[in-house]
Amino acid sequence: MEIVRPTDLSGALEALDSAPDATVLAGGTDLMVEINFGHRHPEHIVAVRRVEELTELNGRIGACVTWARLEQGPYRALAQAARTVGSPQIRAAGTIGGNLGTASPAGDGLPFLAALDAEIELHSAARVRRLRWDEFLTGPKQNALAPGELIHSVVLPDEIPTRQEFGKVGVRNAMVISAVMVCVARFDDGRTRVAVGSAGPTTLRVRAAEEMISAESSPGESALAEFQRLVSEGVNPITDHRSTADYRRHAAGVVARRLLERCL
Amino acid sequence: MSDVDFTLNGETRSVSVGTTQSLLSLLRDELELPGSKNACEQGECGSCTVLMDGAAVCACLVLAADADGSDITTVEGMASGDVLHAVQDALVAGGGVQCGFCTPGFVVAAAHLFESEPSPDRDQIREALSGNICRCTGYGAILRSLEDLAQR
Structure with missing residues (x-):
């Protein structure tokens, strides 16, 4: 086997079963960069974009659903996040499954998945299992995918928060990897979730800020300020070529507060 | 192979x-x-x-x-024989080319936009070209050329 281009799920799982070390190719926007730069030399590739089941967007999000499709909805904050991914060319090819496979702390779709407590469904020839987002994302560019396993879909909970907002800070609008990004989701009863990306080894939730603001039915200035402070305090950023830890910490709080205000 | x-x-x-x-x-x-x-x-x-x-x-x-x-x-x-695509024609007419290296990418991206939206506004043009980088025109002539085409 060099490359296999299955058209159905069983074909993809059979291919991965016979070559568990095979590299899975979806939109190629991450993998091809690594190949072009000589960082990866896969001998076996399973190209999954023809697998119809992986392109379904109906209650769950198939791994091969592109950013271009997610931009159109139905999930507001995920659509907002999708629109910030790369460029039209990247969004036409890149997929949410690729975001999970790459598991970058800067994955634009991941804060939404974290805020909704999404589960990731993994299939192999032997079994199907679901991991919650934080069981799946285990570290920077690390996930819990086992050899022979395929990211099948994102499974969202039945209860989707009606108010949800995503925001991202970077040096320009297009073609930018975030310095920091935030997703805030609020249920009608006030329960609030806040997930932050590019501010720790993996996407993270700031539970202290969530607990505080969830108890506020109509937060005033002091509650909003406290929410912002708790988000800044609760992130764990580093300084790198894209931004500093101090800036990321500050921006995470500011963006989280703004998004929360839009949710109220 | x-x-x-x-x-x-x-x-x-x-x-x-x-x-x-x-x-x-x-x-x-x-x-x-x-x-x-x-x-x-x-x-x-x-x-x-x-x-x-x-x-x-x-x-x-x-x-x-x-x-x-x-x-x-x-x-x-993009062209049909010797007849340029409308986008190519517009870039020639409007001087939307300098060194020309990025031009093929702009032509294809713009042609794709005009296929679905024959009269895009400036924001739609900018959005559609946001994945294409030009280091010499400053984009102004490219945008004006395509705005002219959109108004034809």
Whole structure:
């Protein structure tokens, strides 16, 4: 086997079963960069974009659903996040499954998945299992995918928060990897979730800020300020070529507060 | 090596490609179509933009072997014989070219926009070209050329 281009799920799982070390190719926007730069030399590739089941967007999000499709909805904050991914060319090819496979702390779709407590469904020839987002994302560019396993879909909970907002800070609008990004989701009863990306080894939730603001039915200035402070305090950023830890910490709080205000 | 069949600028092609070869490398190095430019090899610059099954994508990010079965149009496929595509014509008329290196990518991205939206406004044009980088025109002449086309 060099490359296999299955058209159905069983074909993809059979291919991965016979070559568990095979590299899975979806939109190629991450993998091809690594190949072009000589960082990866896969001998076996399973190209999954023809697998119809992986392109379904109906209650769950198939791994091969592109950013271009997610931009159109139905999930507001995920659509907002999708629109910030790369460029039209990247969004036409890149997929949410690729975001999970790459598991970058800067994955634009991941804060939404974290805020909704999404589960990731993994299939192999032997079994199907679901991991919650934080069981799946285990570290920077690390996930819990086992050899022979395929990211099948994102499974969202039945209860989707009606108010949800995503925001991202970077040096320009297009073609930018975030310095920091935030997703805030609020249920009608006030329960609030806040997930932050590019501010720790993996996407993270700031539970202290969530607990505080969830108890506020109509937060005033002091509650909003406290929410912002708790988000800044609760992130764990580093300084790198894209931004500093101090800036990321500050921006995470500011963006989280703004998004929360839009949710109220 | 892997055998690939696809449609390229309206013609059926069957070629043998390397496992990790990009579509861009296949087009430029083997199929003698150097119009799609090779610059960043990471999807940042848009100079290698082609249409693949109706979507504008970066050819550097397409695995050639995964292009099997698809319908690909490169900048070489934009004109009909000696008659330029309307976007090419507009860029010539409006001076929307300086060194020309990025131009093929802009042509394909803009042609893709005008296919779905014949009269785009400035924001739609800017959005559609946001994945294409030009280092010499400052974009002004490109945008004006395409705005002129949108108003025709």
